[in-house]
């Protein structure tokens with residue numbers, strides 16, 4: 001596991017098609033404790049995906065620092081808003097992507113797929129899967145890495161409630177079995193309170209924390225040694 005301190009001094013997107021430059025973040029600070037499950041709520045278009053991208057290191061065009069606790073560079077799993085499976089790879093090959101290709105990795109990937117109810121779909125291509133199955137496969141891929149930090153961007157959006165609920169149960173079970181720090185972006189306050197031990201509500205722009213509420217005791221520890229800043 002790992003904790004993370006996010007300090008964004010400035011994040012802007014350049015002016016586009018007549019719209020002026022937008023200051024998305026200015027002097028924003030978020031501390032996520034090691035082992036906590038933090039849900040992030042906020043209006044559409046505010047900058048939540050951008051926040052996850054900056055933490056994941058996919059967007060480095062900002063002023064500030066992302067600091068991880070726990071020593072070495074953490075393994076980060078990212079379940080994107082859109083499942084983003086590679087269409088030319090089978091489901092199993094997609095799940096194996098972040099792994100080293102060893103027999104042990106393949107066993108782990110297959111067993112995760114089994115657990116997600118995708119055992120029979122391991123060798124098919126993503127286009128043959130329903131959206132719900134694709135989301136489960138994306139979740140398996142994010143988990144297969146055994147991440148220290150799991151970033152999730154509305155992973156259950158656009159699913160019917162019964163399927164979304166099954167996936168929430170599955171996520172809760174996976175996290176209970178293999179504790180990991182989770183940052184979970186959602187629009188759904190009920191979902192946030194159902195899964196997380198802390199709910200952070202964002203407002204803006206520029207983005208600020210409007211409400212920060214512990215909703216149940218965190219199972220994780222807060223102690224850790226700081227590693228160097230990412231930037």
Ligand SMILES: Nc1ncnc2c1ncn2[C@@H]1O[C@H](COP(=O)(O)OP(=O)(O)OP(=O)(O)O)[C@@H](O)[C@H]1O
Nearest residue numbers: 013014016024042043044045046047048049050051
């Ligand atoms: N590469 C980019 N260039 C310019 N503007 C961008 C870029 N990426 C995002 N934006 C803008 O930044 C703002 C924040 O986008 P972001 O996707 O982070 O919001 P969000 O809170 O995740 O939204 P949603 O809840 O709808 O997914 C939006 O207004 C978006 O149009």
